[in-house]
Amino acid sequence: MKLNLEKFVAKKSGSVLVITVVSLMIMTAFGIGMLAIAYGARQQALMQKNETAAMLAAEAGYEKAIFWMSQQQDMLSTLYTGSSDTAGAIAFTDAKCDYTINFYSFINAKPIYRIVSNGHSGQFNRTIDTLVMQAIxxxxxGKCRIPDSSTTTSPVYYMSGEVIDMPLNINKLNDSPDNMDIYISGSPQFLQPVCMGESQGTKYSASTLALFDGGIYFNQPDSRVVDEATVQRKVDRFKDSTAAAYRYTPVASTTVTNPLPAVQLEFFVDAAGVGCVRVTNNCTVRGFKQPYNDRTHDFKITPGSNGSRYERYLIYAHHYRSTAELRPVYTLTQTYVSQSFGGVSSAPGGQIFVDGNVIIGSGSDSDLPGTKNVIKGKVAVVATGNIWIANTITVDGAHDADGRPSAGNPNVIGLISQGVVKVVDPGMSRYTNSYPNYYPGPPTSPPSGLVYVPVANRQSGSSNTYDRLLPHEMEVEIAVTIGGGGWGAENVNKGSYGGRREFVSGTQDELVLRGAITEACRGVVGSGSDGYLKHYYLDSRLLEGVLPGDFWLQGKYIPAPAGWKDYRN
Structure with a gap:
């Protein structure tokens, strides 16, 4: 019995040992498995961290490249002359990146650039390969304010009843105390995005923010239109790429009081349906200027002041041409050039450069054949002085029901001025030299060798060629860029002085702009019941680079359509 018990105990002990060994093996395997899982999870987390770090590093390189581009006066010129800053690198604690910036191609006349940014972290590499273009x-x-003296400006308000169907970009004013840089009275409607250079802070109330149906965005890059060096660099490149035959330096006659040299450009479509321009060089504009700041809205930026000082300027009264001056007619295609870079050429377009002032428009009684004051073709006009609009400017071709040029319409004009771009007062050639303004008076006795050139439309039934009017609805289908002031109308009344001639006396005229505006500061279009009621509409074709000359000045660059790619290496 004792022997059997000992055998039982021994047998049981052996079973326990086996169970213990098996259990230990299972626990060991389980522990090893858990360690493997933990190690794998740690490795997976580390890999995800490294890949995320690589992607963030690539994005940082892209953002640095975009910021650097926004600081350049003219990207094409910078790339052409060469810059070591078109490639760079950034080192982080656990990642790094390198990036390059290059010219890629043109979309129509719009340059496209390529940014390639490579992010690295551990064994992971991520690349952002993006095509970008300058925002339009x-x-x-530059500021939502008008000059009213040599050093002061006043705000321009958006009012109840106004509908702004254009994207807006307003530079940071850096005012103290810090107020809103967009001025609002009542409840105007903003149907498209509004970009502000300033931060939001607490100055924008909920009711104000609700006015921006298209959204409002803060801390956005400023337009470089206020930077004289940037504008000059663009002007220089435009001049260099313009055919020599269409570069003009007009000379004024000293026999005219307050003479201003100008070139008159008269666009028309001839009887054969061809877009043309008649060029009259060496015109002499009779200028007029009110003697005191409190009598006029007609100011421009003082050159060399970078927008900090202003001066009254000589506005357009009327102009003369020499009887000996030839008046050649060119087809617009004769002015066409392509800007080229790196063996790639932009779509061709017309370029005309004037080192001086420009008068745009024909009188209704002009001897030009065909349809006057209509653009058929693509053309950009750059002037180092002022550009005066002396009649309607519309483009040939299809228009939508709302009056805007249709998407497929190829005809376009851009006006770029280092002075101002203004609609003339047609009454200036009719007003008398009497109190209180003492205007120059009618051009009834031109100096010897000169001929008075009427603009705008002749007053119906009047026997005087200098009795001129502009239409009640003044249409301009243009993109304007103004580096020396603002867009507007001349001789708008201020107090008891000035005052434009209306199509129907006592009825305020209307200014209809279909295009785009870039201006260093605001100009006056109307004041009270004088001047124009404005109706401004974006010509969305301009966003596609149809305008020749590459004269956009936004400091913001954005991805081109379908231009963004990011991937692993």
Whole structure:
């Protein structure tokens, strides 16, 4: 019995040992498995961290490249002359990146650039390969204010009843105390995005923010239209790429009081349906200027002041041409050039450069054949002085029901001025030299060798060629860029002085702009019941680079359509 018990105990002990060994093996295997899982999870987390770090590093390189581009006066010129800053690198604690910036191609006349940014972290590499282009807005301004003396400005308000169907971009004013840089009275409607250079802070109330149906965005890059060096560099490149035959330096006659040299450009479509321009060089504009700041809205930026000082300027009264001056007619295609870079050429377009002032428009009684004051073709006009609009400007071709040029319409004009771009007062050639303004008076006795050139439309039934009017609805289908002031109308009344001639006396005229505006500061279009009621509409074709000359000045670069790619290496 004792022997059997000992055998039982021994047998049981052996079973326990086996169970213990098996259990230990299972626990060991389980522990090893858990360690493997933990190690794998740690490795997976580390890999995800490294890949995320690589992607963030690539994005940081892209953002640095975009910021650097926004600081350049003219990207094409910078790339052409060469810059070591078109390639760079950034080192982080657990990642790094390198990036390059290059010219890629043109979309129509719009340059496209390529940014390649490579992010590295551990064994992971991520690349952002993006095509970018300069942003274009509908209405960009250095400040939403008008000059009223040599050093002071006043706000321009958006009012109840106004509908702004254009994207806006307003630079940071850096005012103290810090107020809103967009001025609002009542409840105007903003149907498209509004970009502000300033931060939001607490100055924008909920009711104000609700006015921006298209959204409002803060801390956005400023337009470079206020930077004289940037504008000059663009002007220089435009001049260099313009055919020599269409570069003009007009000379004024000293026999005219307050003479201003100008070139008159008269666009028309001839009887054969061809877009043309008649060029009259060496015109002499009779200028007029009110003697005191409190009598006029007609100011421009003082050159060399970078927008900090202003001066009254000589506005357009009327102009003369020499009887000996030839008046050649060119087809617009004769002015066409392509800007080239790296063996790639832009779509061709017309370029005309004037080192002086420009008068745009024909009188209704002009001897030109065909349809006057209509653009058929693509053309950009750059002037180092002022550009005066002396009649309607419309483009040939299809228009939508709302009056805007249709998407497929190829005809376009851009006006770029280092002075101001203004609609003339047609009454200046009719007003008398009497109190209180003492205007120059009618051009009834031109100096010897000169001929008075009427603009705008002749007053029906009047026997005087200098009795001129502009239409009640003044249409201009243009993109304007103004580096020396603002867009507007001349001789708008201020107090008891000035005052434009209306199509129907006592009825305020209307200014209809279909295009885009870039201005260093605001100009006056109307004041009270004088001047124009404005109706501004974006010509969205401009966003596609149809305008020749590459004269956009936004400091913001954005991905081109379908231009963004990111991937692992």
């Amino acid at each position: 807005t509908g209405w960009a301004m």
